[in-house]
Amino acid sequence: MGRASTFAFSPGRQRIRVMLSTALLFISAIGMSQACMSTSVITTTAPVCCKMLSQETLARRTPSNSAYEQCSILRRVSSSCPEDGIVVCDAADDTNPRSIHIEFFNNDNVVRTATKDGNPVTTLTAKVVCINGEWRVPLSTNSETTERITSVSCSQTGSQGADKGYIMNTAI
Secondary structure, three states, X not given: OOOOOOOOOOHHHHHHHHHHHHXXXXXXXXXXXXXXXXXXXXXXXXXXXXXXXXXXXXXXXXXXXXXXXXXXXXXXXXXXXXXXXXXXXXXXXXXXXXXXXXXXXXXXXXXXXXXXXXXXXXXXXXEEEEEOOEEEEEOOOOOOOEEEOOEEEEEEEOOOOOOOOOOOOOOO
């Protein structure tokens, strides 16, 4: 009769076998976890800057309404890069207007009008933004929607000269 064969490990070999199995399991777990880890690459894109606001980039033009007086003073202020700017329309000295108007144009079309009333009113400002190298104006205060602009008008209405006194016998 044949003898049944049994294959048995010695206790030392059994321990080595368990340690090897554990090590292989650990190594394969590390490999799988590394394969599943996501990686991220942070890329930044530098903004496309506009040219500084000036007569060249945002020319002054006559207002759409011929009743608007053009004696007001237009100033343009840009940030660094620039990414945004401010258009300032100041009343002419000693004119005491009732209203100041800024109109933004895209070619010949008025795309936004800003008006400030007072008695008298002295200054009006409007924000402009640079998007992809192009000057634009929000369509209303705090609006996310913008329109391309190519020129601006700065005017006032209801001007009244300032009366002044002088000391008798000092006039030439």
